[in-house]
Amino acid sequence: MKQSAIEPKEESRPAPTGEGAIEVEQHIIEIVSDSGEGAQTCGQMFGTISAKMGNGIWTVEIIPAEIEPPHRSRAGASGNRIRIGSKPVTNAGDTADVVVAFNEQVLYSRIDVGALKPGTIVYLDKVWDSSPQDEVREAYRAAVEDFRRMGFHVAEIPLEEDCLKYTDEPRRGKNMWALGMLCAVYGRDMDVACGEIRKKFRRKGEVVTQTNLDLINAGYNWALENLSERFFVPAVKDIGEMVVMNGNTAIGLGVMAAGMEICSMYPITPATSASHYLSSVYHTVGGFVHQAEDEIAAIGFALGASYSGKTAVTITSGPGLALKTEFVGLAVMAEIPLVIVVVQRGGPSTGLPTKIEQGDLLAALFASPGDSPKIILAPATIEECFHYMVTARKLAEQFRGPVIVLTDANLATGQQPFQRPVPKEEWLAAPIVQSDWDESVPPFAWDSETGLSNRPIPGQRGGEYVLTGLAHDEESHVAYESSINQRTMAMRSRKLAVLQKSLKPPKIHGDPEGDLLVVTWGSTLGAAIEAVDRLRKDGYKVSSVHLRFLSPFEPGLKAIFQKFKKVMTVEINYSDDLRMPYINEENRRPAQLARLLRDQTLLDIDSWSRVPGSPLPPGAIEEELRRRLTAEK
Amino acid sequence: MKQSAIEPKEESRPAPTGEGAIEVEQHIIEIVSDSGEGAQTCGQMFGTISAKMGNGIWTVEIIPAEIEPPHRSRAGASGNRIRIGSKPVTNAGDTADVVVAFNEQVLYSRIDVGALKPGTIVYLDKVWDSSPQDEVREAYRAAVEDFRRMGFHVAEIPLEEDCLKYTDEPRRGKNMWALGMLCAVYGRDMDVACGEIRKKFRRKGEVVTQTNLDLINAGYNWALENLSERFFVPAVKDIGEMVVMNGNTAIGLGVMAAGMEICSMYPITPATSASHYLSSVYHTVGGFVHQAEDEIAAIGFALGASYSGKTAVTITSGPGLALKTEFVGLAVMAEIPLVIVVVQRGGPSTGLPTKIEQGDLLAALFASPGDSPKIILAPATIEECFHYMVTARKLAEQFRGPVIVLTDANLATGQQPFQRPVPKEEWLAAPIVQSDWDESVPPFAWDSETGLSNRPIPGQRGGEYVLTGLAHDEESHVAYESSINQRTMAMRSRKLAVLQKSLKPPKIHGDPEGDLLVVTWGSTLGAAIEAVDRLRKDGYKVSSVHLRFLSPFEPGLKAIFQKFKKVMTVEINYSDDLRMPYINEENRRPAQLARLLRDQTLLDIDSWSRVPGSPLPPGAIEEELRRRLTAEK
């Protein structure tokens, strides 16, 4: 007899029916296990299978803080959240609809961070119920009761038990069984699923592959026979050629497609995996990753390469950016093209090394002493992580200076399908010019309108010059004169204004006027739009605008803002809250983008910013916007 | 027969009369020579003598860019500008009234930077007129004609010639002869002057001292007999006990008076001389200068000392600050008291290493990734350089974090007399507490209103804790929870609001309302006030306000600003000029303080900012303000 789905206790959730599948627009599934039990692989594969079937997906990693945390501990929870939808999915959403948990402790860790809500369906391995250890049994049983009390629909599943039929190492097989079970619940195409398994275990040999196929089938069959709930998430039609990857991989691929041959880095979470990916494939395009002795050497090496004609990229996170500060100033001063990717994590200092924050905007902009105008971009999606590498290199060369690309831990580890890019030869770096340089043209022949100039490359006869970080004239000769200093500062600054001229105003999501405009940057795009859309459905006059260029800004912002009664940013960084003791308009420290926009537009731009160490869920944004919109009325 | 002072050609200058001295409120004197000829010593002594006679003074160094530049070259000009007045002098003023030049080339270098104006009296060594080298003779003669054509009153003096009567090394004696001559022209007390010489050459023995006394007397007597012009600068009455020194020495003395026992640094111009001074006397107060292997180690060492209970100071300039960025973030995060002195120089990058700029404000405020609230002070005078060390240490300990003190190359090398400070025992660091720590109090027992807390020091039993740059809770345990991160960020930020509460609004110079308010910070104070006063005399409704706390700001700024039709900052850093191509309101990059004030007050705060590598003279500020005030009308 089929095990019945647990009685629904909440109106908000459609009751899982017995036979026919319930159609849903989107669903959030989590798989959590002890670190090392492979829930991450399970989740990623479930995401890929869904993407292949035409669903929109977004996956995020659930990562423990330690390398090998103890088993059955809250701190050890490892896994994945997968949000699948019938439209492109842009963020990880709010609370989970379905959770597969390999033990009750890791489930607790998800409850602690608010990932579940009453009504969430929980599939929990029941192996602990028959543990030889009394404490384990008791802990398990108490937890199940606890979970039910909290309103979750708990189904106890024979995860380890059934796996033992196929493998002696159930800890390494449970994830595939769970994948099979989910495939049944979500009606996934088992041909696609088995294909993925074959791909995944290709290098491990036939035996391993077969065991895993057995396991996925076992999970699938068990669910078909024993579970009654089925969900159906319709596919996006006609998706075209899509790829799915995380943001750091997209950066790596983008670096290659942009024709940059050198990535010079020093390991730092959460940036390093981009260079891991590059390290594994870079040689196929003739590139190489230089792991330097520290971050200073990493950027110095990159600048040396750039100076010699091979524009390089350096990839880091906050603490590494801090160390690169002095060299960034040199790149500005001596106008050396360079791409600097900063994958933001929680700060200040070592902070929350594996978690997301958008806290490095002001540091990117202002860290180098003296006036250091530079270009700053922030991709909003994983697809943009790829394409912005191409853009960044182009801008670095055209505007002859460093370009900082700010991503974050959310983009870095999140996965999302997007249109497969078609790399173009014109994106690649041109071969180094070795023809003579017209000697009458100085190495810094600034166009006095635009500040732009071309640079000679070692090897070009007639172009010999000595690059220097000292104040210098057009010939790159050291110059102490007041007027030269004033002029060259203006030349370097001017380039930003010139770049702005070539940009278009950002598109407004929603109506071009209304009660409230939400301004965002970076990875908050998807969640903010989702929140805005929900409110718009409810009749609120709210729109949003997303900034991708942070230095210079895209043009037309003030004009856009002025059409709204209120303007606010939503950011993942710290700002003072006026409701807190001692805080007032005079001393409030605003959120980072808000600060820049206030300075520029002189409009009273408020913000809602938080530092939870996790992406802002659309529901939380929605709630805050609703509060403000309602307070208005 | 007395050589007559040259005919005045300009109305603007009082004609030097034959016999009786002309009384002037203030005068600017420059002495320039080849590097190594001692014009700097001459100028400093002239300043000291004048200060001892009760004049206000301000002296600035004229420094060549190279260590041993060629003789008789514009690049080699070395010397001093001394401005003396009948009131306290707050800045170096506009153009020189009197210049003593040891050769015509160094004079050219002063003309090039606009230090002279038609009517300036020039005393020029005529030895070159009888040089055995044709080119030298010709260059000299052509120059004298040139100078006269430019409207200077040139008196050719027998500087080297007369010195040769007293010494075989006139290159090392000319400066004292020139000093004697100036003493005659300005009616300086020769007892005071000779006393200074005795002090100066104390350690060199009697013979050297006597030669120099002979030289000063020779110069004095020659001038009495041969020069007709005499100037009289009345003294300030009742000056009390005064000291005279440059800002870096004041920093050094302040460090000692503040009871800081450790100065950990890495050499960098123009900060190093502060540690040179400290190195020479620190042992007398039981302190020591640690010259580290680099700037990172310097601040790390200082933080170690601070952590162990001995609040330390680190002294640097822009490029060094860049390297300290990461550790500054740790000091904020782990709340370690530390004083960081940044003597600003021209940037970005290596920039203009010996020259002044106020370009590091935003870097000091924002460089460290993540949210890094910290206290920033900027002394405006040399006296404040001393006292702010005491303040900074106190604030660092009370608010448990880093305090950055921004000075600049102008304060660092300028000399000014001020009330002799009376060091107090209470300023000194209390001996390290070794009594037990109440174990029930965690190491970060943040007061939830103020964010303040006390810290245990190694040696205190019961206080054992592990300081960390990771996000942490009250116990200093690593904490990944959202709510803890949000709260601890707020605690660290709150401290700034609390400090602001204890500050008073800045005083307004001039009327509290009017057409224009000028806002300044750092060493521009004196020149700005002088400019404002000149305009106020002409009836303009202009006032000024000077900010000494830059993070947090002193309270009440918006209220002050709103009383004026226009508000603008005057700063020595780069900002875009709206009259330049491509620059408009949307992309203009404002001056650094202006940016912060715009963000905070949302008022349209404009600025006039320049990067000449030299202090802004009052006349230039006056001219710009006048232009704006006139344009208004």
Added chain:
Amino acid sequence: MYGLKKDWVLEKKPRVCVLEDYMGAEARWCPGCGDHAVLNSVQRVARDLQLAPERTVVVSGIGCSSRFPHYMKTYGFHGLHGRALPVASGIRSRRPDLDIFVVTGDGDCCAIGTAHWIHAIRYNMNMTVLLLDNNIYGLTKAQTSPTTKMTERSNTHPRGSFFVPIEPISVVLGIPNASFVAQTVDWNPPHLYETIRAGHEHRGLSFIRILQRCPHYTSHVFAEAQRDTSRILYMRHPEGINLPDAMSKIFKNQVEHDPSNISEARDLAREDAGVLPIGLFYKKPDALRYDEVTAEGLKMSAAEKIEAINNALDRFMV
């Protein structure tokens, strides 16, 4: 004991610290990680020497190994990646009364911390420096470190490292003023203990490289040396670090090495020999100590200081 601390009368009876008094938070390294053994040894040395926990400071950088201070119940400073040594030096500069341990990793010390490492050896301030060398970046998940052996794979060199690894002992022996240079392995607790203890008893900077197993990422690297003791060269000398005979017997490969002989020490340190020497390479008890300079003037009274400041000020009187 803590409950009584305010009761000064009771405090008078001699204080005895037990192992638990040095044990902080539960260590969160992977099971089998060599760091556990080092922690254990340091705690036992502290207990055996009766170091006061409140006068003991453990300073570290960032890395798996640098989590060390959290697991001690003493003062600790878990600072920035690569920067433990300057911090420890600053602490030492005015606190001759403290016992200072520094824990650093092969990335922390020999990559980003190189400059501080070299100069700390030169300063020779009194502290015990433990380099936990697992030949890999552990915390950031397996990148090549300066001590990674050639052809070993890592996430940054998936096709094998093409760098000649640095030899930390050779480097240190090239720095003048090195005063105590030793090597040991995490899997021989008695030797580990003796080495740390000897290091702590040395006045000056004792540099101890500990070959440390990282079962998570580089389980094979020291497997051979662990299995086959003939891969280890046991250095012995009356002035060196010695195990009781019963324990030292297990090392078939032994050499008598006088730790005052720097030339021999340098030759022994060369890793191309294929054996892993453990014991004391070099010791120079009279090497200059910078901390003796920095602590000068510590005892000066406030009145003396004020007088000196007044004197200094007077020189600028007009």
Added chain:
Amino acid sequence: MYGLKKDWVLEKKPRVCVLEDYMGAEARWCPGCGDHAVLNSVQRVARDLQLAPERTVVVSGIGCSSRFPHYMKTYGFHGLHGRALPVASGIRSRRPDLDIFVVTGDGDCCAIGTAHWIHAIRYNMNMTVLLLDNNIYGLTKAQTSPTTKMTERSNTHPRGSFFVPIEPISVVLGIPNASFVAQTVDWNPPHLYETIRAGHEHRGLSFIRILQRCPHYTSHVFAEAQRDTSRILYMRHPEGINLPDAMSKIFKNQVEHDPSNISEARDLAREDAGVLPIGLFYKKPDALRYDEVTAEGLKMSAAEKIEAINNALDRFMV
């Protein structure tokens, strides 16, 4: 010559570069500064080896010595204090066709640049590194440097330095993969020239320490060694750096030293011996070169790259 550069026909006749072709701005060091002699030697080596000025890059940090590139008429990179070596390595990585010289000072290289120095030796990329060691920070006006002798006074140690100076040669010889380590003095132009020339001809990183006089701040430091040649130990060997007999004769103190013998090299490098060895300490022609790794794939065509990127992308197709 330059006037003709667009005329390709005329260009065909063999190009001969004369000394002026390497002479940039007029050198602005103090009169008598040893840096002048080094500049001169480098220019002569460049001329004698007919290095193309446009393919020669001189990289430096910050310091008096680091002004060097400005005085050459080649490409130059006058970067940041202490950071010449990473920049030079980056340039080298994809430009095997360039001739690279690095000029650094004792502060630049042995203080703030220490980490890069150690690791650059290990990377052993092809370049000629000149350490202009004047035992002082010149540009910033006389502060103690890591090579300042004990008790010497400076502005930061007016009562005399209390540090044991670092021995740059000993340090370098402690780093595995060092491939060319030599020492010379600015005041013996023939030896200076031969050393730089030998360094340039070596394939790999040649590290050359040049004792350089700073008459402005440390005029006395090398005065003795300059006056009395017996203070110098001339190292000779067929594989080493040798002067014609007539010139080498002036060195009363000579030793035959085989530059493949590292132990002997290390013993010779010790500065406590009281003599100043000049010549080649060590050479390892077959040391691994990282620049051979980094230059792999340079010749790949755009089409090949596009294909590889497509392959990489395909692995992520859904």
